Amino acid sequence: MSRLDEHGELFNDPRWALALIRATVLEAAHPQIGAALVDHSSFVTHPWRRLRNTFLSTQRMFGPDEEVRRRESARLNRLHARMNGTDAQNRSYSAMDPDARAWVVATMFESAVTMHRLSGQALEQGAMERLYTGFQAFHTALGDDAAFLPPTLHEFWPYYDRVVEEELENTEAMRIILYKLFDHLPAPPLLAGLPTLWGTGRAIAGPVIGAITVASLPESFRRRAGLPETPGAQTLMHSTYLAAGLARFLPGGWVHAQGVADLLALSPESDDPRMRTVTALREQMKRAGALFRLITPVPAQPAPTGGTGTRRSAEEFFQEVLDQTGDGCLDWPDLAAMAREISTRLDLDEPEETRLYNAYADWWRELQAALDTDGDGRVSAQEYAAAAPSLAGPALIRVAEVLFDVTDKDGNQHIDADEYRALFRTAFHRDTVDAAGVYTRSAFVKDFLTFMSGRRRSTPYDPLLTEA
Known part of the structure; x- marks a missing residue:
């Protein structure tokens, strides 16, 4: 040891x-x-x-x-x-x-x-x-x-x-x-x-x-x-x-940090077997939540609007997806945070990690040139909302392609179930694979661009980039 x-x-x-x-x-x-x-x-x-x-x-x-x-x-x-x-x-x-x-x-x-x-x-x-x-x-x-x-x-x-x-x-x-x-x-x-x-x-x-x-x-x-x-x-x-x-004297595993951390990170959409138990518990807790609303003055927080495939407003997309650091502006650290999260999930080595960061850096320069109207080096929520741009420019397409490459560990030009789980921590969504059961490069790139430029909510990408 x-x-x-x-x-x-x-x-x-x-x-x-x-x-x-x-x-x-x-x-x-x-x-x-x-x-x-x-x-x-x-x-x-x-x-x-x-x-x-x-x-x-x-x-x-x-x-x-x-x-x-x-x-x-x-x-x-x-x-x-x-x-x-x-x-x-x-x-x-x-x-x-x-x-x-x-x-x-x-x-x-x-x-x-x-x-x-x-x-x-x-x-x-x-x-x-x-x-x-x-x-x-x-x-x-x-x-x-x-x-x-x-x-x-x-x-x-x-x-x-x-x-x-x-x-x-x-x-x-x-x-x-x-x-x-x-x-x-x-x-x-x-x-x-x-x-x-x-x-x-x-x-x-x-x-x-x-x-x-x-x-x-x-x-x-x-x-x-x-x-x-x-x-x-x-x-x-x-x-x-x-x-x-x-609490250390409780039965083994009850308060084991690894298990607790993994459990808290589970998305409601996860196919993890533990979610069956958690789902039943959530239903009981929802009933308790209804009771709390009757007996406590604490105001309920609004639940997220819309489901998978529904559009966000430009303001919602900026706050939930783009502003990763929470400072009210979009700049390089926000896109670097996206690259960092993906690199961590996939446990990337050089040079794959650098390729991903470079792709995000190119996208930032593209965004800055298009949206930074006052020249302060950042994009405000107002600048983004006023432009309401379609973000699917060449640099964003390149981000999607590099993301596919670093996820496709074996280089066979499609993403299998294990590679998909490594990135999204869940199984294939029913609409992900084609008739042959394969998630192709073109389908992957299209889904990523739909999420990032179309501002559509997405079962796999929301947990990756928007959840706390």
Whole structure:
């Protein structure tokens, strides 16, 4: 067992969900990371997708297969190399900055230690040192210089305190996570059809999660960042961590993070065998939702309009499909987020991943030339709606063709059931294949263009690009 896979079970601990939120807040408070999150990440509009991909990446990096770790490390580095720019204070940032990357690892390690302490099971010195060694191995497995993390646990704590005191800021990304994300968190795909129940539960859970997270942050940073602490939050925090710790003693698999993440990601259209049980549960929950509407003042959220094949308005298409980062504008990071999600699902290597990104980059230049009427380098919702364009230009057609190529792993010029499932996580739709049972290049390209340029809702593409 390597120094990495020795700690793999940490990420299936129910307490890790709380620790991961805390680590993410501390990461977002770093000015380099915070700027990259605001400009490039889809965590605001697609938090469940981002969470699942983060979990999958962590499982790969801390798993037993050295080749899987190598490929995942290379993928992460390619992804981060594309994230750079200038923040609101005109400071340059890069997701490949070695100090920032070391801080990500540091927050994960320190939050794991804090997780054990807050749940009444503080790690002994030896266990803490082994855990730190594992995270150092994670850091070097990413290809980073080991010198950017302190060599010993004894030297780690002064480093951690210095960054907290001198470098962290009350960034926009941190404020979004603490005060916006949980208050407006969209339902995961599994619960998307239960807006009343989800809205009611979120109205209660959102502020609680935010208060627990703030209470768990270093006190000095809370004061400096002006983060208010809710009365009783410390007691609530300890109780929540303790309860999450006790969940480890439930029967095996009940709270296994992999199973929970997979279940939440199921689309109602999925052919996964578990959906039969889930569908029955959803029917019971819908009845409960009707009761909630009678006894609670929380307004029901409108359900999505239209079914497969119906058209969206230009405004709906812009918000649900194009604006992947949720900043109200269309620019390169939005299309890069699409390429990133597809690359992650298909686990692409070079050069296929670069081909896909390049195709999306060409489409962005085509869109910018056609729609950016004020020349600010972005396309606003108003510019898009006013033009109401047909987007099926040469660059978008090229995106469709490249997407077919990278999905068609065996290169036989049609997509089989396994290749289709890898991209869409479901079986063939009944109208997908031809009389010979084959999903051809021409049919695939036509379906993609119908979705992207015709703004039509689509059973396979909506879960891929629009669900949270």
